Amino acid sequence: MSRNYYIFKSGRIRRQDNTIYIETEEGNKPVPIEDVDSFYLFGELDLNTKFLNFLSQKNIPAHVFNYYGFYAGSFYPREYLNSGFLLVRQVEHYSNPNKRLAIAREISSAAAHNILLNLAYYQSRAKEADAVAAIKDEVEGIASRIDEAKDVSELMGIEGNIRERYYAAWPAILGPETEFEKRVRRPPDNLINALVSFGNSMMYTSALSEIYHTQLNPTISYLHEPGERRFSLALDLADIFKPLIVDRLIFSLINTRQIKPDHADKQMNYCYLKEDARKLFVAAYEEKLQTTIKHRRLKRHVSYRHLIRLECYRLIKHLTNVERYESFKAWW
Template sequence: MKQPKYLFNAGRMSRKDNTLKFTPVDEDGTEGQPRYLPIEQVGDLYVFGSLDANSALYNFLGQEGIAVHFFNYYEHYTGSFMPREYLLAGKMQVDQTKHYMSAKKRIDIARRFVEGAANNILRVLKYYDNRDKAKELTDAIVTIERLLSTVPTTTDIPMLMGTEGNIRQTYYGCFDAIVGQTFCMDGRSKRPPQNELNALISFGNTLCYTACLSTIYHTQLNPTISFLHEPGARRYSLALDLAEVFKPILVDRLIFRMVNKRQLQPSDFRSEVGGCVMKEAARKRFVQGFDEQLKETIKHRALGRSVSYRHLVKLECYKLQKHLLGLEEYRPFKAWW
């Protein structure tokens, strides 16, 4: 079974028959013990260290449909090597473009992404409100529910993005109440994040984005044609749309769990001129937690069987495809637990 592989050390990667050979290299240029990754076991590659590779390797990865996602020293996502889209279909491309070009159809889908995100945010807040009964959480729930009620009547994308931004701002204002005294949010900051919580959010959001991007690649959807976020010349904006729905469930719940269980401590971070960054050991723990969460299963109400969180993302893509083709109305994923 294909699984994502994470490369934290700097090194050199090459092809050896039908196997990937990774040789770690330290700062002095000394080579370590090579690791061999059978190609049939590799889903995506996540590269957090310096990777030395040639075009022959990328040709091989492209033939096998393996994406490579790159992160810089500060855990910022910098880009992806994406194989040629092998499932793209003409009719889907035409219908996806038509829905983007139609203001009415685009705003309808964009509203649904915001509704899905807001409902999943509320699910997270209500879980912690039921446990702690904190006034900040109760007030935030009321505010977000009020903002959510305005979404169906929002008439343009900038206004909708403003509403979504207000929902997020209200939500992030609750983080201090949820994590207690371990960390302090002190407002949302990014590029660079100025403290530990912001560093966790930024890093977790990029992992969610790349997971959504990889899932879209294995469908007929075009990742560059989006509805909530404006398509850009240099980004896969549909993955940003999809990530909005899943960030509260995949990222924020993981942050709260790891912080409240003391699996992440202030000593796991360091402040630099470029902002706050996680130390390597903490980054590995967080990535492992995210990967384990994607593999975790829940009993799906409609399907009547257990599915993984990763498969929930794929189901979301399938639902969007059916909507674009006029087969079934898209209803965003809303957590029920």
């Protein structure tokens, strides 16, 4: 089974025959191309068009992060599973307000459900359990309005309110010794916000890689507004899985003190993760993606990574009138 390759060291990455070589000060590491699902490039790496052409031939995306660990962009090879029929159906469901709203509601409903699962888990385990319980009740009340939303902009407002209250429970979940008051982006201002930003970028790229291996067009989305310079469908799918993968990893890494305050480099107006923190997170993230659960409907074990692919297939079935879209809602 192919897997993700995360490259933190600086050097050169090149193709020789059917093998990729990663050249660093420590030597050359061969990577058989059949073993690669996606590349994640964190180090300062030299590469050329011969390497990129090879990735395109083998249908392998590459995601690039800058010196501070912030997502910079993706090399998205030409699509190899094109379907004009599905593209027309995607556009039709976006252009029709009622059809778009139906899909957007399902995405928001799954995100809210998975957020509530996290709150329910920590309701009995957090040091300030009463605070978590109170916020859980608030989130349930806000989520009950999802089906009443009249358009996508109202739905986005509801989801924003859910996440605002959800983040308000994090100090109780993480403990008073952890610095976190509210979600701050662009740039993050403390360790937790830096972890959330980094983790959300990883989730976005994972969703994008899974979309690439289907016939879906990643620029046509339903909850997030399609725009220039982004693959907005990946944002839609990432919303469903962020509570299950990213947020749970952050809770675990902080509460077990695997990641500590000194893993962050805090400057005057921003904070970013040091390389050792990014490596710790990526290792835990990849382990989570490979973890399997017994799927209720399929009656077999599937990995978290494959759950994202299955979500793509569910959406395709809905778009082609095979089966109504029911978003993924965890049960554990």
